[in-house]
Amino acid sequence: AQSVTQPDIHITVSEGASLELRCNYSYGATPYLFWYVQSPGQGLQLLLKYFSGDTLVQGIKGFEAEFKRSQSSFNLRKPSVHWSDAAEYFCAVSNFGNEKLTFGTGTRLTIIP
Amino acid sequence: NAGVTQTPKFRVLKTGQSMTLLCAQDMNHEYMYWYRQDPGMGLRLIHYSVGEGTTAKGEVPDGYNVSRLKKQNFLLGLESAAPSQTSVYFCASRGEGSNQPQHFGDGTRLSIL
Numbered sequence: 001a002q003s004v005t006q007p008d009i010h011i012t013v014s015e016g017a018s019l020e021l022r023c024n025y026s027y028g029a030t031p032y033l034f035w036y037v038q039s040p041g042q043g044l045q046l047l048l049k050y051f052s053g054d055t056l057v058q059g060i061k062g063f064e065a066e067f068k069r070s071q072s073s074f075n076l077r078k079p080s081v082h083w084s085d086a087a088e089y090f091c092a093v094s095n096f097g098n099e100k101l102t103f104g105t106g107t108r109l110t111i112i113p
Numbered sequence: 114n115a116g117v118t119q120t121p122k123f124r125v126l127k128t129g130q131s132m133t134l135l136c137a138q139d140m141n142h143e144y145m146y147w148y149r150q151d152p153g154m155g156l157r158l159i160h161y162s163v164g165e166g167t168t169a170k171g172e173v174p175d176g177y178n179v180s181r182l183k184k185q186n187f188l189l190g191l192e193s194a195a196p197s198q199t200s201v202y203f204c205a206s207r208g209e210g211s212n213q214p215q216h217f218g219d220g221t222r223l224s225i226l
Contacts, residue, residue, distance in 0.1 A: 009153075034214060043117075043203060043217035044156075051212050090155060097211050099144070099163065100171070103155040 002027040002093050006104035013081050014112050021076040021107050023091030032094035033074040034101065035065055039087045047089075050074065061085070086111045115139050117218035119204050125224045126194045134189040134221050136204030144207045145187035146171075146215065147179060149200040156203060162187055194225045 003026045013019050025031055032051050036044040048059025055067040065076045074091060091104040120135040136145065143164050148156040148171075158171030162181040176198060178190045187206075191198060201222050205215040 032211070036217075041219075043219045044205075045217070046214045049212075049214050100158060100161065101146075101156075101215060103148075103157075105153055105155040 002031070002095055002102045004091050004093050004102055004104035006089075006091055006107050008107045009105070010108045010110065012110045012112060015083055016080050019076075019078045019081045019085070019109070021089050021091075021109070023074045023076065023104060024072050025074060025091070025093040026072065027093055027095075029096060033065075033067060034092040034094070035059065035063070035074075035076050036090045036092065036103075037061075037087050038090065038106075044090065047076070081109075081111055083111045083113075085109060117204055117206055117216055119202075119218035119221050121221060122219070123222045125226065126191075127226055128194060128196060130194050131190070131192050132194065132223075133191075134202055134204075134223075136187045136189070136206075136218060138185055138187075138204075138206040138216075140206060140208065140216065141184070142206035142208045142216075143184075144209075144215075145181065146205040146207075147177070147187065147189045148203045148205065149173065149198075150203060150220070151200050159189065159202075196225045199223060199225045 005024045034049045035047040050067045088106045088108045090106045092101045117138045146161040147159040160179040165184040168179045180188045201220045204218045207213045207215045
């Protein structure tokens with residue numbers, strides 16, 4: 001069965017600083033990987049996805065993620081965070097055929113001035 | 114463009130009462146999903162549907178039933194609500210093709226007293 005680990009429950013970053021959120025997955029084949037963002041009281045919005053090809057994927061709002069098969073990781077990065085990036089971030093992995101998603105427990109991001 | 118719409122947004126029930134949560138999507142998507150979100154646990158899949166007239170169990174199906182009589186609607190039912198079902202419920206849908214991401218509604222906050 002597939003699983004996702006987000007080891008950081010809560011991260012605090014200064015506005016303008018760089019950001020990296022960690023995600024490790026467990027899956028027996030080539031995974032489909034996603035990052036979603038959730039603002040308070042809202043649903044989840046897709047930031048980016050990886051299915052195949054280039055291991056560095058670009059998403060919305062200036063985010064990017066890199067798939068590293070050898071480390072079973074799909075870390076999310078942003079070079080300079082903005083106060084509006086404060087939210088909860090979820091990594092997810094899909095089974096073959098992308099029928100079902102398994103989510104990590106999320107990382108809450110706080111931005112300080 | 115409404116996307117995925119969940120009804121109601123909030124509800125308070127007493128233990129033992131029943132209710133139905135409605136999810137409607139206007140994107141002609143084949144796949145639909147119901148998740149619950151609890152603090153520190155991410156999103157967990159309750160039931161899902163791969164097309165009109167089909168349903169399948171997810172990770173945490175006990176205490177819930179679903180129906181997909183029309184392609185655009187996916188109903189989640191609680192026959193006898195329990196306090197353990199207090200949660201935020203999210204519906205999602207995705208189109209045909211394994212490279213399609215899931216699109217989420219804004220959630221239903223349900224409290225069982």
